[in-house]
Amino acid sequence: MDRALDFIRAKAENDRPFLAVIWFNPPHSPVVGNPRYMAQHYADLPENQQHYYSLATAVDAQMGRLRNTLRELGIADQTLLVFTSDNGPGPPVGRTFKPDARLQGSAGPFRERKASLYEGGIRVPGLIEWPTQIRSGTVIDAPCTTLDYLPTIATLLDIELPRRPFDGIDLMPLLTGAQQERGRPIGFYFRDAIALSDDRFKLIDAKQSRGRGGNDRAFDDRKFELFDLIADPGETTDVSDRHPDIVIAMKSELKTWVASVENSHDGNDYQAGKTRLFLLSGQSNMKNLDPETTFLPTLRKSFPNDTLILVKVAYGGRSISRWVPRGKIYAELLGKAKEAIEKNGTATNDLDSISFVWMQGERDHQQDATTQAYADNLRQLRRQLIDDFGREDISWVIGRLSDARVSTANWDTIRQIQVDFANGNSFAKWVDTDDLNGVNNGVHCPPEGYDEMGKRFATAAIELIQKEETN
Structure with missing residues (x-):
């Protein structure tokens, strides 16, 4: 739980959504009780029961920590929290239940236990808390399953699932009272x-x-x-x-x-889709962009069955000279890309598409020489990628510098070079970022600006890929 709470705090502090899956081993075997809870609550029970019941109390305490943390962070009302068990109590059916053993779970009135498809093996309680969406005290009599998690979350996040069989349903109509029966x-x-x-x-x-x-x-x-x-x-x-x-x-x-x-x-429902590589690089605005927030989700809506490999290498305050000719940052990007491709078990030539997303140029406008060399350096960067990946069909998405310093001669020049590069090449698109840098019109963007930037970059990449694949 400690690691989960650290993860949740980090997301909350940066106003980021999160998904946390927390698995407790207790009270699964081996049943080794919590000494403090054994002494505090169960000292008058047989030792085997002390061990088992103290573990249930330990799980309860950790869930209390989780719920308290969500409240302290001010996000409890917006957090969907689910608690359930994976199966009925042990020992599994076929093994003898021993009253003096430490496994003391009960299936109550239900038939059999763990590892059985009778209700004692598969029917478990489930608790859901979402204060702003689910009325307190709601009881759902319809059968539900953990298979419902995926379609429910996908619907809530407006994510299109891959075209393959799914056994679950969206639970929200049941949870809100709009539907009384499962129906499936x-x-x-x-x-x-x-x-x-x-x-x-x-x-x-x-x-x-x-x-x-x-x-x-x-x-x-x-x-x-x-x-x-x-x-x-x-x-x-x-x-x-x-x-x-x-x-x-x-x-x-x-x-x-x-x-x-x-x-x-x-494996017949899971035929491999296409494999696509997305390279993200540039200066601080690219560094500050979290691709997991909007960039990847937008891509997944268009390519739900595909494997998406993403590599991002970005540093603030760096001139394009750190990328060309084959500069240190470019070498890092290339190395991580090759490693990711190899880890996926794919050869570079077998990639169905490669997209390069570039957000850079702020540093280069500061000097006349780097501004004047910017167009040649962009062309050099493209040639490096073609040579090092051994293919011409690499699409480019260029985030044009925002209007933060419009009317500054070199700034305007860099912006125009970026537009001209994209407009002059069928493999490229430029993205307008003028409205993403907040009310103060700063060089950097607020969080919502980066969220929108990720969507725009992904949309441009999708359009280029689809254009190439339909030709």
């Missing part, structure tokens, strides 16, 4: 046991294979049970004989879902 069943597949749960009924073949692999039983040879989870959440009575039409319909849907799962398992 949840499938389960574990060690050859399979199940399908909808808003009322659950169809299950609970027989498991040994080990983690399946035993390839034919679907039509399976023996299913049907439970009414509203009337019988403990799954004590098989009602398949009473509802043959429901069994037929759910078996058909489950068979289709299992085939889809196996298709995904074989």
